[in-house]
Amino acid sequence: MISFEKRIPSLFINGEWREAETGKTVSVNNPATMDVLTEVSYGDAGDTEAAVQAAEQAFPSWSGMTGRERATILYKAYQLLEEEADRIARILTMEQGKPYKEAIGEVHSASSFLLWYAEEASRLYGEWIPSSKKNKRLYVIPQAVGVIGAITPWNFPASMITRKLGPALAAGCTVVLKPASATPLTAIEIIKVLERAGVPKGVVNLVTGNTKAIGETLLQSNSVRLITFTGSTEVGKYLMRESAQHVKKLSLELGGHAPIIVFEDANLEQAAEMTLASKFRNSGQTCICANRLYVQRPVVEAFMEKLTAKASMLKLGNGMEDGTDLGPLIDEAAKKKVIDQLKDATSKGAKVACGGKEWEGALDGNFYPATILTDVTDDMHVMYEETFGPLLPVQVFDEESDVIQKANDSEYGLAAYFFTKNLDRSIRVSEKLEYGIIGVNDVIPATAEAPFGGVKQSGVGKEGGHQGIHEYVEWKYVSMGIEE
Incomplete structure (x- = not known):
């Protein structure tokens, strides 16, 4: 078991680890045992402003490096993360619970994103346009956007960081990272x-x-040119509204309500x-996990027998x-x-096919068993609200066209799955x-070499x-007149 110091300076600004300006700290808990693991710095607006300033000052030299020079550093980071994988995974489990x-x-x-973008740093091609005159x-030149504000979630506290930092650093951007408050240790x-x-x-x-203070500072800063965020659609909409004041670029990976279809x-x-x-x-806490299951009628009995037996184990x-x-x-x-x-x-x-009763184990964490529901109708909350937990509703369908209509009947559009030969x-x-x-x-489906987004x-x-x-990157167009 990994042990932590009682208090960890968790702000990294301009190459130095430091405490928050206010000296405040906040505890990090193990969600399985509810034990306090350690305390980390509780940064505020002033700390964020200092981080943005440091990123802004570092931008010219970092973006001025060649792609190959940045790639060398990212590749080294990939190797180090692989070497540290076991220890970091244990820390991740202790603070996140998975x-x-x-x-x-x-x-x-997470390391695969560092490797992939170490390779992509040297492949950020521009474009030569045949002129009509x-x-x-x-020609078109790709140039780094500038300072990036990156806000990452607690459910994947490692891979969501490198999925943003990898391409940002490869492109020549500098970054201010705000990890989820529940899982700062993996980010550190x-x-x-x-x-x-x-x-x-x-x-x-x-x-x-x-x-709130960190997010608002990133949004209000003229120096922050792009906000990249993974989290709820509600927060994503807030970021869109607030970023409009400075016309910031946005990269948002938001909520999902994935259908999964089993054909006969x-x-x-x-x-x-x-x-x-x-x-x-x-435990169902993923944005692309199956949230609605549709099974074609001729195989529903055989399929459900297999599924519930496996889920019960x-x-x-x-x-x-x-x-x-x-x-x-993650919490109550x-x-x-x-x-x-x-x-x-x-x-x-609705009827409970398996699970459905609170766990009576010895641990104090917020556990809930794998639960499957049948006889589900479209007016039930579970059929149109993202659950983010181990609860799976099942509906039966007859025709392909009907299930496609049902699957598409959602405000979300992140991921969908189906099984057929x-x-x-x-x-x-x-x-x-x-x-x-x-x-x-x-x-x-998520992998470093393929595009992910809804x-x-x-x-x-x-x-x-x-x-x-x-x-x-921004795409800079250059039109050059020459003497014939």
């Missing part, structure tokens, strides 16, 4: 990795603490295993213990939302689903792939 086997996978995912030459470790890799002073800055020709064993993996990974417990499948929910409010949605559904006629259906349904990410016989109220912009680095 099972260690998921945490170690996340840390490796003989006395002109036209990643910044230490970047520091050891040789990132110059001021290029990456970390401010933990007062979410699917491999039912595979579909059951993957549905389980999608819905109950991180999932083990709740401390993520540091071997064999744990589901850790705790998250658990209450699951219970409220369950009560609403059962009061309207029919090639024509694979193409047809993929094209008709109104989502930014589609998984066909696959529920783990449509409708699930956000704007892409993270990952060669598209991801484009969020952090």
Whole structure:
């Protein structure tokens, strides 16, 4: 077990670790045991302003480096993060709650973004435009946006950081990072990795603490040119409104309400295993996890028998213990939302196929078992509100056209999944689903080399792939007149 000092300076500004200006701290808890792990600095507006100033001063020299020079540092950070993966994964589990086997996978995912964008730093190509006039030459130059304000969530406290910092640093931007208040320790470790890799002073800055004050300072600063955020749609809308005052660029990965469809020709064993993996990974606390399950009528009985049997076997417990499948929910409010949605559904006629009772284990954390509902109707909250917990509603469908209409009937458009062995259906349904990410016989689509992002109220912009680095550049057009 990893032990922490009683108090950790958690602000990293201009290459120095420091306390908050006010001297305030806040505790970080283990959600499985409710024990206090340590206290970290509680930064405020003044600390954020100092971080922005440091990032602004560092920008000219960092953006002036060659892509290959920045790539060398990012590649070193990738190597160091891989070397530190086990220790950082344990810290992640202790402050976030997810099972260690998921945490170690996340840390490796986090390092993959550093590797990918180390490679992309040297591939940020411009464009030569054939001119319609003989006395002109036209070309487009990609240039770093400037200072970036990055706000990351608690559910993936490692990979969400590198998915933003990787492309931002590769493009030549400097960054002020605000991690989630519940999970600052993972962020501290990643910044230490970047520091050891040789990132110059001021290029990456970390401010933990007062979410409102830090966020408003980033929004109001003329020096911050882009806000990148992963979190709720409600907060995303707030950022859009406030950023309009300075016409900031935005990259937003917001809420989701992913449908998962099992067609009658699917491999039912595979579909059951993957549905389980999608819905109950991180105890359902993922933006792309399955939130609504639709099963075609001819196979519903056979499929549900497999799914409920597997779900009933999932083990709740401390993520540091071997064999744990589901850790705790992040806090009491998250658990209450699951219970409220369950009560609403059962009061309207839904039946509990498995789970549905509060855990009676020895730990004090906010645990809830994998729960599956049948006889679900569209007026139940669980069918149109993002759950962010281990509660899965199931509906039966008959026709392909009907289930596509149901799947698309949402304000969200982040991810959708379906299972089929029919090639024509694979193409047809993929094209008709109104989502930014589609998984066909696959529920783990996120990878560094592919673009990740939603449509409708699930956000704007892409993270990952060669598209991801484009969020952090401006395209400068140059028209040059020459003598013939």
